[in-house]
Each structure stands twice: as C-alpha cells, then as structure tokens.
Amino acid sequence: MAMPGAAIAAAAPSATQVVKIGFSAPLTGPQASAGADNLGGMQMALDRLNAEGMTIANQKVSFKAIVEDDQGDPRSGMGAVQKLIDMPVDVMMGPYNSGVVIPTSRLLDTAGIVTMTVASNPKITEQGYANLFRVAPSDSQLGGKMGLYAAKELKVKRVAVVDDRTAYGQGLAIEFAKVAKANGLQVVGMEYTNDKATDFNAILTSIKGKRADAIFYGGYAPQGGPMRRQMKQLGMDMYLLGGESICSPEMGRLGGANVDEKVYCARAGGELNKSPEAKNFAVDYQKRFQRTPEVFAASYYDAMMLMGQAMKAADAVSGPKLQAELVKIKYQGVMGSYEFDPQHNLKDTPVTIFNFQKGLPTPISTY
Missing domain, CATH: 3.40.50.2300 (Response regulator)
Structure with missing residues (x-):
C-alpha cells in the first residue's frame, strides 16, 4: 500500500x-x-x-x-x-x-x-x-501603407523604386510599387543594389535623370543612411521612403544631418511614447x-x-x-494587441508612418 x-x-x-x-x-x-x-x-x-x-x-x-x-x-x-x-x-x-x-x-x-x-x-x-x-x-501591409501615404499625403507623382535583392527588400518594393501605381503614381524606374553596397552614385544619377519626386528603398539602414547622404551630395533633395528596417536611429548615425524630415518610413503597431x-x-x-x-x-x-x-x-x-x-x-x-489569423499573421496590425527629426524617427501618423 x-x-x-x-x-x-x-x-x-x-x-x-x-x-x-x-x-x-x-x-x-x-x-x-x-x-x-x-x-x-x-x-x-x-x-x-x-x-x-x-x-x-x-x-x-x-x-x-x-x-x-x-x-x-x-x-x-x-x-x-x-x-x-x-x-x-x-x-x-x-x-x-x-x-x-x-x-x-x-x-x-x-x-x-x-x-x-x-x-x-x-x-x-x-x-x-x-x-x-x-x-x-507583412510587406503587403508595410509597403502598401507607405505607397498610400506617398500618394495621399505627400502628393508624390513620380517615384523610383530601389531594392537590395534580399527577400525582404524585394517583397517590400513590389508591394509599395503595386499600391503606388493603383493610387496614380508613376513608377519611373525599378533599380536594384545589394545588402552589402556602399556606393549608390550610378543608381542615383540614373534616377535623377528621370525627374522622380521620391525614391522608395526596399532594404536596411546600413545602405539607407549612405544612400541618403549620396542623394544630398548629388543635389537630390527629394523624399526617401522605406519600410521598418530604415526606421531606426542607425539611419541618422550613418547618414548624419542628411537624414532629415524628407525621409519617411513605415513601422509596425503602436508608438513607443503612447x-x-x-x-x-x-x-x-x-x-x-x-x-x-x-x-x-x-x-x-x-x-x-x-x-x-x-x-x-x-x-x-x-x-x-x-x-x-x-x-x-x-x-x-x-506594441499593441496580438491575435493570429488562419495563416498565422497578426489580425490587427496598424502601421505608423515616421519621418526623421534630428536624426531620429518620429511618429507622425497611423494608417
């Protein structure tokens, strides 16, 4: 017993x-x-x-x-x-x-x-x-919301799209271009670089000749910061747009004062100051x-x-x-509420649009 x-x-x-x-x-x-x-x-x-x-x-x-x-x-x-x-x-x-x-x-x-x-x-x-x-x-949400914002709020008419050939960058660029075109923007060029690049002068010179109002970059901050600096060196005082991976203080660290209020990015969920x-x-x-x-x-x-x-x-x-x-x-x-749909994506994913002020991303609108 x-x-x-x-x-x-x-x-x-x-x-x-x-x-x-x-x-x-x-x-x-x-x-x-x-x-x-x-x-x-x-x-x-x-x-x-x-x-x-x-x-x-x-x-x-x-x-x-x-x-x-x-x-x-x-x-x-x-x-x-x-x-x-x-x-x-x-x-x-x-x-x-x-x-x-x-x-x-x-x-x-x-x-x-x-x-x-x-x-x-x-x-x-x-x-x-x-x-x-x-x-x-997902890219559909981030790239799409940035495309919508460019059309409706920034009133961009002509945009060039650059991606870094990564699965992330390409996916983001494709979704941005899709929504941008659907909202009346003319995509004047689809260019690409890579996620190790540091020199963007050839791409930027080509874009400058196409009279774009903005560049959308599908990629990461280590390329985004130098790209913005080289844009300014070429006299290209236009918008630089991107997704969450340029929505980082690293952009300011790498691009200095060139990363200004004309740099916009889309990022997930709530804002870290609410x-x-x-x-x-x-x-x-x-x-x-x-x-x-x-x-x-x-x-x-x-x-x-x-x-x-x-x-x-x-x-x-x-x-x-x-x-x-x-x-x-x-x-x-x-960052907000978490609940998954049948594909295991988040059901409710508001996207916040930021621009840069004093080298730091600052929230301005939620879409």
Missing part, C-alpha cells in the same frame, strides 16, 4: 527545468545593430519571466537564450538554425531576415519547433507551416543597454512575453499543445 506522504512527494514540483529559447539574427556584419536590438528586447522579457517565476507541468522552469549569429545570410542561417535544432531548443525566436526565414522555416517546422518571426515577406506564412507565427506586419507600458519599456531598455531601442526590440519583447503566456496556458514549453494555444491566444503587449 502506498504511503500518504508518497503521493504528496510525487505531486511536489521537481527540480527546475531550463527552457531553451533559440535565437538567430545577424550579430556581425552590416546588420549587427538590428540583431543586437532584437536580442536585447528578448532578453528583457526572459529576465522578467525568470523574475516572476513559472511552473509548467508541475515543474519550475527558467528561461535561457541560446544565441546564434546567422549574419543575415541564407547560407549561414541554415547552419545556425540547424545547430539550434540539433541542441534541441524548445522554441525559436527568429530568424530576423526574410531571406533566412524562408529556407529555414521548413527545417524548424519538420523538427516541430514553434517559431516566431518579425520577418515580413508574404511568402513566409504562405508556406503553410503549422509551427510558424509572424508577430509583425502608453505607460511603452514608455517604461523604452526607459528600461535605455537603462539596461545604454542605447535607444530601435525597430524590433519591443516586438521581440512582446513575442517572448506572449510565448510565456502561451506556455503557461498550454502547460507545456514546446510541441503541439503550445502550438494549439498560440493559434487561439489574445495578448496585449507594448
């Missing part, structure tokens, strides 16, 4: 389980600042979850980040993600770049690892992977890392907190039970 104490002992929580959170992003190279920004946001959420404490499946858990540098490159990304799968990690935050997410998402889904990404190319969720969730707007929670996040991030949160720090924070809530509700740190909980979850975070 079992002793009464044995049942009590069996019901008591056992030793702490370490929940391994995989993270893949560019931590070296031109996009290292974005990778560090993302990691900082996620780490703040892990610190909070660990401080609050959580018991799952009758076991105390602690959260630990397992970090890989994918350099923002699809080939490097495949190796980085495979290392995390082999470990294995329990869940995955990232990758960051669309060009890395598209090939690695199949590996993660096959391994049954629930994954959250901010990557925006529409193809990501169109693949139909059950374990993949997007926690930021709610008390948002203000607190920005202050705490600055205090912790001695830098201003950039584009996705708050999104990674929200995504990790959302994941923690789903784990608690599912009573599981990975696998089908966690996935099923995310499908139906509703969560209010720093």
Whole structure:
C-alpha cells in the first residue's frame, strides 16, 4: 500500500527545468545593430519571466537564450538554425531576415519547433507551416501603407523604386510599387543594389535623370543612411521612403544631418511614447543597454512575453499543445494587441508612418 506522504512527494514540483529559447539574427556584419536590438528586447522579457517565476507541468522552469549569429545570410542561417535544432531548443525566436526565414522555416517546422518571426515577406506564412507565427506586419501591409501615404499625403507623382535583392527588400518594393501605381503614381524606374553596397552614385544619377519626386528603398539602414547622404551630395533633395528596417536611429548615425524630415518610413503597431507600458519599456531598455531601442526590440519583447503566456496556458514549453494555444491566444503587449489569423499573421496590425527629426524617427501618423 502506498504511503500518504508518497503521493504528496510525487505531486511536489521537481527540480527546475531550463527552457531553451533559440535565437538567430545577424550579430556581425552590416546588420549587427538590428540583431543586437532584437536580442536585447528578448532578453528583457526572459529576465522578467525568470523574475516572476513559472511552473509548467508541475515543474519550475527558467528561461535561457541560446544565441546564434546567422549574419543575415541564407547560407549561414541554415547552419545556425540547424545547430539550434540539433541542441534541441524548445522554441525559436527568429530568424530576423526574410531571406533566412524562408529556407529555414521548413527545417524548424519538420523538427516541430514553434517559431516566431518579425520577418515580413508574404511568402513566409504562405508556406503553410503549422509551427510558424509572424508577430509583425507583412510587406503587403508595410509597403502598401507607405505607397498610400506617398500618394495621399505627400502628393508624390513620380517615384523610383530601389531594392537590395534580399527577400525582404524585394517583397517590400513590389508591394509599395503595386499600391503606388493603383493610387496614380508613376513608377519611373525599378533599380536594384545589394545588402552589402556602399556606393549608390550610378543608381542615383540614373534616377535623377528621370525627374522622380521620391525614391522608395526596399532594404536596411546600413545602405539607407549612405544612400541618403549620396542623394544630398548629388543635389537630390527629394523624399526617401522605406519600410521598418530604415526606421531606426542607425539611419541618422550613418547618414548624419542628411537624414532629415524628407525621409519617411513605415513601422509596425503602436508608438513607443503612447502608453505607460511603452514608455517604461523604452526607459528600461535605455537603462539596461545604454542605447535607444530601435525597430524590433519591443516586438521581440512582446513575442517572448506572449510565448510565456502561451506556455503557461498550454502547460507545456514546446510541441503541439503550445502550438494549439498560440493559434487561439489574445495578448496585449507594448506594441499593441496580438491575435493570429488562419495563416498565422497578426489580425490587427496598424502601421505608423515616421519621418526623421534630428536624426531620429518620429511618429507622425497611423494608417
């Protein structure tokens, strides 16, 4: 006969389980600042979850980040993600770049690892992977809203479109051009560069000859800042438009005073100066890392907190039970509300338009 104490002992929580959170992003190279920004946001959420404490499946858990540098490159990304799968990690935050997410998402889904990404190319969720969730707007939303704003508010008539040939940049540029044309803008040229480029004079000289009112750039701040500086050197005092990945203080650091009020960008969700929670996040991030949160720090924070809530509700740190909980979850975070549609895109994704003032992106309108 079992002793009464044995049942009590069996019901008591056992030793702490370490929940391994995989993270893949560019931590070296031109996009290292974005990778560090993302990691900082996620780490703040892990610190909070660990401080609050959580018991799952009758076991105390602690959260630990397992970090890989994918350099923002699809080939490097495949190796980085495979290392995390082999470990294995329990869940995955990232990758960051669309060009890395598209090939690695199949590996993660096959391994049954629930994954959250901010990557925006529409193809990501169109693949139909059950374990993949997007926690930021898609290119259709970001590029489309910037196209609408250019037509309706900036009254642009002629625009040149440049992309960096990444899955992110191309997707964003295509969506912008589609909406721009639908709203009466004339696209006078479709040019391309790459995500390592530093010299844009040939492209800009060609665009100058086409008498464009604006340039839309589908790409990242490490190219956007120098592009704006070279525009000014060529006497091209026109609008420079882009998506969330130029919506960063890094634009000002790289382009200096040239990054001015004629530089506009579209970015996800709420503004980091509206709610008390948002203000607190920005202050705490600055205090912790001695830098201003950039584009996705708050999104990674929200995504990790959302994941923690789903784990608690599912009573599981990975696998089908966690996935099923995310499908139906509703969560209010720093950047807004989170709820997924059948393709695992966010249902409600307002987009805020920013321009630059004193080298910093400043919110001006929500679309």
